[in-house]
Amino acid sequence: MQSVQGAELLDSPQESSKLNYRKWLKWSLLGMIGTVNGYATVLMYAQGEIPFALLTVVLTALALYIFGSKKTYAHRYIYPGVAGMIIFVIFPLIYTVGLAFTNYSASNQLSLERAQTVLQQRSFLSGESYGFDLYKVENGHQLIIKADGDLLASDVFDISNPPAEEYMNLREVDAVQGEKEIIRTIVQNRSNLNKVELEMPSGEHIRMSGLRKFAAETPLFTLQEDGESLLNNQTNQLFKPNYEIGFYQPVDANGEFVEKPISPGFVVGVGAANFERVLTDDGIKEPFLGIFVWTVVFAFLAVALTLALGMILAVIVQWEPLKFSGVYRVLLILPYAVPSFISILIFKGLFNQSFGEINMLLEAMFGIKPSWFSDPVMARVMVVLVNTWLGFPYMMILCMGLLKSIPEDLYEASAIDGAGPIQNFFTITLPMLIKPLTPLLIASFAFNFNNFVMIQLLTSGGPNMVGTSEPAGYTDLLVSYTYRIAFEGGGGQDFGLAGAIATVIFLLVGGMALLNLKFTNTKLEQD
Structure with a gap:
């Protein structure tokens, strides 16, 4: 119901x-x-x-x-x-x-149509130049052109809003009416006067070409009937788009490309050319391989050292007989609480080779002043030390939490068997911590593999390598190396090559992550 x-x-x-x-x-x-x-x-x-x-x-x-x-x-x-x-x-x-499969760069970032438009907007002085004066007359201003002893006057126009899309005819006059403007007025209104286009009695069009001259201007390039070719009106040279390099380039009578291309270029597909450059160009291949090895070593050391230091400190501050352990915990967590960029910049000053406190202390104690920023080995040592300082509090916090989950019965049984603290650490504490830490260690490895902020703020990748095609430094990681290629490249910002290296980095990091996960799962299944 x-x-x-x-x-x-x-x-x-x-x-x-x-x-x-x-x-x-x-x-x-x-x-x-x-x-x-x-x-x-x-x-x-x-x-x-x-x-x-x-x-x-x-x-x-x-x-x-x-x-x-x-x-x-x-x-x-x-x-x-x-x-x-x-x-x-x-x-x-x-x-x-x-x-990564294009030639996209600072010189090649337009479409073909847009590149044609930019080139067609260029012009050149194709005829005789004429002196001029600007006169203030009733209801506006008037231009007076001096041509072969004759005076040619334009129509009266508003100098603040001149006709930008229409020609003004010039007519011959016997005398000039009005008040002649000083040069400062012409300078102040130059942008508006540049919009004025005058037509001579002969039919020639002239535009402002200087503070005191008008001259005939002709478009430098004219688009041909095929919709692609451009004719240089100044040299009568024919230009065609070169789809292999993404630039307009002069061609000879046989249609073969000759001489140098002209900018701006346009974006074209280049296939695997950027990847081939990484593998075949010695100026890129050698620094790339060296930077790759250093990146792996840095990421491994970052994980190993921060884990070791963090775990040891966690065990110490968790030791019950230790007095004021709470104070020690707070002090050791402080490096993690302070924003990393502030700590990095402070360390950059501390490691200063001339005025840094670290070198002053080393010189006073041992008589040495390491070249932290100019010597490749010392620069890498400095990077590892600073990164360890910044990273160990995170590992210590993780280990402090995991230590609480280890049953006390294991330590009591170990004490009955006569084991000491060091033996307990390697037989009980370390194995019990490694298993739950493994996924976090993999994530930490991936993070340090791409630790751009650390390198950029501390060394900017330096000291720089010599004889490379693209900017590269001894402390560069792959990610900072890619950044320098994309934004600091000597041949223009080469985004295509940077995209290729970024793709390689993605494949490498992804592959290592999969291998680590597979290894971890296999080990857990065996245990």
């Missing part, structure tokens, strides 16, 4: 109208979102931002499918997380890998 009444309530006109209203509201919102994002996608595509247009299409289609279908409506709660993963993880990764 109750179920029948419930069905009647659901079938009531009021309830039905409410459901229809919600359905209408939902589809109205979805339709509005789809329309707005669709319009945004068209704008992105029209401006050449194809990757971002595709990203918008994927996110919009996924949202409409999840919120519009009854089968997938239950997944609406995980959509924000999925969208965030696509935007901040998958898309940057795919975009970076895509850049």
Whole structure:
């Protein structure tokens, strides 16, 4: 009886109208979102931002499918997380890998059409130049051109808003009316005067070419009928796009590329050329291999030293007979509480070769002054020492928590067998800590493998290597080496090569993480 009444309530006109209203509201919102994002996608595509247009299409289609279908409506709660993963993880990764197969750089960052437009906007002085004066007359200003002893006057115009898209005709006059403006007025209004284009009685067009001269200007390049070739009107040299290097380059009568290309260039696909440069260019290959080995060594030492120091200190401060252990805990955690960039900059001053306190102390005690920033070995030692100081509190905190989980019965049984503290540490404490710490150690290794902030703030990768094609230093990690190629490269910001190295880093770190996880799982299964 109750179920029948419930069905009647659901079938009531009021309830039905409410459901229809919600359905209408939902589809109205979805339709509005789809329309707005669709319009945004068209704008992105029209401006050449194809990757971002595709990203918008994927996110919009996924949202409409999840919120519009009854089968997938239950997944609406995980959509924000999925969208965030696509935007901040998958898309940057795919975009970076895509850049690795292009010549994208500071010199090659336009589309072919945009490069054509920029080149066609260039001009050159193609005729005789003429002196001019600017006169203030009634209702505005007037330009007076001096040509072969004749005076040619322009129309009166508003100097604050000159006609930018129309030619002003010049007519011959016998005398000049008005007050001649001083040079300072011309300087102050130069940007507006540059917009003025005058037509001589002979039909020649002239523009401002100096503070006292007008001259005929002609577009430097003219687009040909094929839609790609550009003719240099000054030299009558034909330029064609070289799709191998992404630049316009002169061609000879046989259509072969000759001489030097001209900038700006355009983005083209280069296949695996950037990866081949990493493997074949000695100026990149040798520093890359050296930096890779150093990166692995640094990451391993960072994990091993911070773990060893943190674990030993955790055992000491957890020792019950130790007085004031709480004070020691607070003091040892302080390096972790202070922002790392502040600590790094302080250490940079302490290790100063001339005025740093560390060298002053070493010179007073042992008579030595190490070259921390100019000697490759000492620079790497300094980086490891500072990183150990910054990292050990984290490991100590982890070990302090895990020590609490070790049963006291194990130590009591060990004491009955006559084992001492050192034997207990290696037979009970260390094995019981390593297992739960293994995933965190893997994460720490990956973090230090890409510890960009540490290197950039302390040494900036220096001291620099000599004889490299791209900037590289002895303390550079792969991530800082990639950054220097992308933003400090001598041949222009080479984002394509940086993308290739970033892809290699991703594969290396991902491979090592998988091997570590596989090794960890195998060991846990055996235990």
